[in-house]
Amino acid sequence: MKNNEYLKGRGAQQKVHNRFEAHLHEMRDDFLEFCRIEGEEAGKNKTQYIPIFPKTIVNKVTSPDVGMMHSMNPYQGCEHGCVYCYARNTHEYWGYGPGLDFESKILIKKSAPQLLEAKLKHKNWKAETIVLSGNTDCYQPAEKRFKITRGCLEVFLKYRHPVGIITKNALILRDLDLLKALQKDGLVAVNVSVTSLSEDTRRILEPRTASIKKRLQTVRMLSENKIPVNVMLAPIIPGINSHEIMKLAKAASENGALSIAFTVVRLNGAIGTIFTDWIKKTLPDRADKVLGQIRSCHNGNLNDSRFGLRSRGEGKIAAQIHDLMRLAKHTYFKDSSFPKLNTELHEQFKDGQMRLF
Template sequence: MKLKPPIKGRGAQLNIHNRFFQLSHEMRDDFLEFCQKEGEEADKNKTLYLEVFPKTIVNKIESPDVGMSYSMNPYQGCEHGCIYCYARNSHEYWGYSAGLDFERRILVKKDAPKLLEALLKKKSWKAHTIVMSGNTDCYQPAEKQFEITRQCLELFLKYRHPIGIITKNALILRDLDLLRALAEDNLITVNISITSLSEDTRRILEPRTTTISKRLGTVKVLSENGVPVNVMLAPIIPSINSHEILPLAKMASEHGALSIGHTIVRLNGAIGEIFSDWIKKTMPDRADKVLHQIENCHGGNLNDSRYKTRMRGEGKIAEQINNLVRLARHKYFKGSKMPKLNLDLYEQSKDGQLKLF
């Protein structure tokens, strides 16, 4: 059945209260009725790009189970609108809602390249893989206009510094020249997120993301150009995409991916309310079933914050999902793995030029 969310092109269907604010804002029925009578739009549903000025751009990751030590995010908020996105909660720290604001108030860090270069030139900095998009996608639609990610890639190449990228947008192929050059020195890995092979599912889960066929094509092009690719089947949501694990893994392998990763959805913080509202509006026939199965994976709760457990879940449903992923790895990726990145070239290139001796 083809389903469309009520608010066109958006994942969240509401702006929920920011937990850090004493006052709350609501769209009253009498105001909506007034707008309808006057022929006015109550909500223009436009995306705003707002420049911010952070003091640093690279963050040290303290969590022991996320698979990265350092991350950087040229943008805060993400227009992709993925309804399950764990990063939604971070928007509250900037004074916005984790709901629609997260998708429509995009904070742009134009100084990111300057801040990155200042870090890479520090004598005290030692090479560690820095992952772009540890929080929000560095190739979201804003990147087409601002090209901050590309400027940062040029710096990683200049200083021969290792980098990881997480994205679900085919826009990454715009920078194939830089990616290929980084790959020649074993300085880059790319993680492409693919959550479904169904376009109907993709449209309601991730309304402003690139199509599945383009994402698979991106995996193929990167792989053919020597850029190592891991496909993230993340998150796996019971009764929405959990039945697609094996076919997803097969397609990833056939398009050249070296490995797959996965997480089981957890609806931490404000996301529980946002996701529950969304699924009751877009999938009313199975909303309760999906929510109860998510709870089954996390000890009766929609969220689980325990390290080592929160990503994989527990209980029978989580066990079935994790077993399927293990089977997929054995069947389609046996003997294949992502390379370790080169940490040695950076020390020779700190002045921006590779030394001969």
Template sequence: MASSKQQKTMIKGRGAQKLMHNRFFELSHDMRDDFLEFCAKEGEEADKNKTQYLQTFPKTIVNKVKSPDVGMTYSMNMYQGCEHGCIYCYARNSHEYWGYGAGLDFERRILVKKNAPQLLEALLKKKSWQAQTIVMSGNTDCYQPAEKTFKLTRQCLEVFLKYKHPVAIITKNALVLRDLDLLNALNKEGLLAINISITSLSEETRRVLEPRTATIKKRLETVKILSENGIPVNVMLAPIIPSINSHEVLPMAKTVSELGAQSIAHTIVRLNGAIGDIFTDWIRKAMPDRADKVLRQIASCHGGSLNDSRYGTRMRGEGEIAAQINMMVALARKKYFKNRTMPKLNTTLHASCKTGQLKLF
């Protein structure tokens, strides 16, 4: 890890350590040294490092997922951008389509879709819509800090419950327990699955990789409480990063198994688009002693490149290191999750709830 002196030079509470130029824009702006010197002399802050919430007005909220590598058919995201600041996050690239950068902009300019519950309800009421599991957080975390203020995730869960429609959640935030009443009601009807992301058992590693996420202790407690309530929990050991958390696969699997998780899933880190530059800049500042080694090992998992978009291999990787990681996960499943599976969600209740009337035929 970085020394205390190096950590002081890093931007506090953020994953990315610099603004990134949007590759779709012709023009860019830089923080020049003479401007920084002027601010220092004047006692002014060159960058206030504040989070902005910006309201957007989408016309739809549920997206069809076309990737064969992702285990979902439909996803929805109430927020774009994510204050959690996970340095490896694949969703960073999507922020460029909104006109922002994939670096600090992704963490500090959060787009809020306040009409998400209304859009969801309109979809579920359509005669043509047939129930299929919709995943909240296919792109960005639905329980990120913005949810404390806007409560859009809770409102959407109320809609799912009203129309008895299956929903899955992906999150790394203990805030999910705030909605335990709705989660229990959905689960009672077989309408809910939850995926909790746990990347490490080390709080030091968590802080540097995922600066504004829930602590490891809180995430483990979340798995335990959800499981005690009979709610099916899959733990995402994702991403596995060689020489950072790759040695923790078996300990993580054992721990979450003992807490009641039904299954585990994993991916091997890939650094597509702008994320390669963001991650490289970050690791040279946060872990300078092992930066070259980690970058080489990541590239070895993806045909010699940090960037891997190939369907079928991009999530699991290839080569010796990837094979070792995948074998460890297979061993963990065999050892700690024998005869455990996530249940298939109930899609039979929704049709009769669109109008409140049961069909005769």
């Protein structure tokens, strides 16, 4: 691939070196030219599924900026390819790069349901909502094949344990039977990410996600089945989707969502390099403006690591985003609220069946 060539179907447009690795692998121009002349393929762009064998699956979340206490991720890496994804950096801890590796080398945790069951049965575990997924999407394309998330939902239902879900894939509707069973006892809530109403924007920003139409249909279907839905307008990127806030909120409300939430984009770690390369290839006419506005939200930087500010931003543009969100919530969600999940049943079902004595 030439340096200025757009790679269709992927978010990241380049392989990014893993900062923890001593050796660097790169595609040199002379090698690419040799492959062109010889008619050979320089590199494969196919997704690889790689099994891994973790010892635990439930993670305690310590960040004060994240509204969850515990999370679990059946997959590491994510084929959705969202170019702004904060989780890209975590792929480096597995020995891969945060660019194309993140969305093409997907690590599969087939033992996740068994590890979850062991956690829920542990004598010291007290029920607190566990969120699927705090890092990478539990309904990314790999789930259609491996069904690990469905297996985890079956465990949550068996032990009557509360579970939250974050996704941007309509595949969640495949598991509507389990979600309805969980909802009977107030044990499930879903967060659906809707970043733009423009399919053109969605295709380049989140290339392998469900269409906007399917995502809104998913919100509606879940809501019609009494499953509480929060729509994540995240991240808000100045100059790309910040002008859509009111329209996004209206669409979420009209399709039955009970609430909305948002974050201001921050390009932490290697994501700053990945996003900058991406926007100069996909939106070259506004690249400098968008990058400048993102910097204005983070004290002149593409990223801010300070708790309390890193996902909110500061400055005039961030203030405008917050004002619009307050107006959107007041206009479309004034009389609705998101429920708290039920933690009272799990103790009765901890041994796998309801205790009679």
